[in-house]
Amino acid sequence: MTDRSLAASLTRTDTSGRAIPRWHSHAYNRAELYRIAAAMGWLPRPARLGLARAVGRAARRLFPAECAVIRDTLDVMTGATGARLDALTVGVFRDFAMCFSDLVTTNRQPPARLSAHVSRARSTERLSELKGGMISLTAHVGNWEMAGRLLALRSARATHVVVAPEELQALERWVRRDGDGVRFVPRTAPTVSLQLVAALRRGEVVAVQGDRALGTRGDALVPFFGRPAPFPLGPFILARALRVPLAPAFCMMGPDYRYAVTMPEPLTVRAGGEEDALRAWVALLEETVRLHPTQWFNFFDIWNPLRD
Amino acid sequence: MQPQEILDAIKALLVERLKFDPTRAAAVTFDTALPKGIDESLGLDSLDFIELAMGIEERCGVMIDDQEDLAPHFKSVGALVDFISSRQIGT
Numbered sequence: 001m002t003d004r005s006l007a008a009s010l011t012r013t014d015t016s017g018r019a020i021p022r023w024h025s026h027a028y029n030r031a032e033l034y035r036i037a038a039a040m041g042w043l044p045r046p047a048r049l050g051l052a053r054a055v056g057r058a059a060r061r062l063f064p065a066e067c068a069v070i071r072d073t074l075d076v077m078t079g080a081t082g083a084r085l086d087a088l089t090v091g092v093f094r095d096f097a098m099c100f101s102d103l104v105t106t107n108r109q110p111p112a113r114l115s116a117h118v119s120r121a122r123s124t125e126r127l128s129e130l131k132g133g134m135i136s137l138t139a140h141v142g143n144w145e146m147a148g149r150l151l152a153l154r155s156a157r158a159t160h161v162v163v164a165p166e167e168l169q170a171l172e173r174w175v176r177r178d179g180d181g182v183r184f185v186p187r188t189a190p191t192v193s194l195q196l197v198a199a200l201r202r203g204e205v206v207a208v209q210g211d212r213a214l215g216t217r218g219d220a221l222v223p224f225f226g227r228p229a230p231f232p233l234g235p236f237i238l239a240r241a242l243r244v245p246l247a248p249a250f251c252m253m254g255p256d257y258r259y260a261v262t263m264p265e266p267l268t269v270r271a272g273g274e275e276d277a278l279r280a281w282v283a284l285l286e287e288t289v290r291l292h293p294t295q296w297f298n299f300f301d302i303w304n305p306l307r308d
Numbered sequence: 309m310q311p312q313e314i315l316d317a318i319k320a321l322l323v324e325r326l327k328f329d330p331t332r333a334a335a336v337t338f339d340t341a342l343p344k345g346i347d348e349s350l351g352l353d354s355l356d357f358i359e360l361a362m363g364i365e366e367r368c369g370v371m372i373d374d375q376e377d378l379a380p381h382f383k384s385v386g387a388l389v390d391f392i393s394s395r396q397i398g399t
Contacts, residue, residue, distance in 0.1 A: 190352060
């Protein structure tokens with residue numbers, strides 16, 4: 001990352017004085033932007049997504065620091081240069097704007113209507129084969145929130161989505177909406193893991209994002225596009241302790257603006273095998289991001305999220 | 309299990325599962341706070357609470373599957389001993 005002041009502004013310290021990443025802290029993460037995006041909900045989806053694409057393309061000029069990070073990241077991930085790299089960088093803003101628009105409109109539709117926006121659901125039958133508690137593992141790719149809602153619908157079990165605590169209360173109503181079997185669990189205290197233990201014991205689903213290091217002892221360095229990057233080990237420790245499977249899931253937007261939901265083979269974690277399972281997950285993430293480089297919505301230097 | 313037995317079981321879990329120094333675990337009392345962020349607590353983080361919960365299930369024979377917020381029961385060693393005791397009476 002070239003803009004060190006950005007990194008400094010996006011980190012803070014926890015109660016022990018240790019720096020922790022603030023993945024969710026961005027200039028665009030403001031209630032008014034959510035409000036505007038939601039207000040466009042009256043538009044037919046094709047028109048709304050067209051507007052989102054235009055806004056996304058223009059937005060990159062408003063966020064030069066994020067633009068620089070994305071460009072550097074795409075450089076590593078794709079090897080693209082020049083005009084190709086420029087196009088991919090714009091593509092991230094374009095695709096983010098569309099998925100962001102869907103987040104606050106399409107995703108809020110009744111569960112039964114969400115399926116109309118799905119072009120393909122690959123291997124989702126695996127969900128019904130998994131009995132008892134399980135951990136749904138996804139990342140900030142495509143429309144991850146829709147993936148969670150669709151899988152909650154199919155699993156017919158309560159789903160507890162672990163999220164970072166928003167610093168601005170005003171954002172809560174836009175970012176999260178409980179209901180339809182989905183409940184959001186902010187990581188506000190260390191005891192939050194007890195809620196997850198209890199939910200898994202009841203045979204319910206815990207959904208976590210596996211692409212954001214927490215800046216704690218629970219992170220581990222794993223090769224990502226050939227360079228070590230910190231990823232959270234917590235989901236794998238939870239899976240090992242509770243003896244539940246981890247079910248990776250991705251929800252990517254296709255050229256027809258419909259979503260393809262994919263569930264790779266579930267991961268199991270043997271005692272002492274947490275880091276191996278994490279590596280397997282990161283390999284899946286890398287494969288997905290390689291196929292859809294403009295749909296990984298990461299605005300940090302993934303390899304050095306704490307650098308200042 | 310009597311409260312003192314539960315306290316001893318928690319101390320053993322701190323050493324065996326959470327890898328605490330035995331001297332530090334031995335100094336734990338009913339008043340010792342558990343979560344990090346509290347002065348003079350044991351400083352347990354979310355990963356520690358997973359291990360502690362699993363250890364309690366195995367060693368004390370209680371199932372941690374509550375709908376209610378469990379945080380108050382894991383605020384201090386004394387609160388946790390009370391929680392485990394109440395579960396054992398109920399089973």
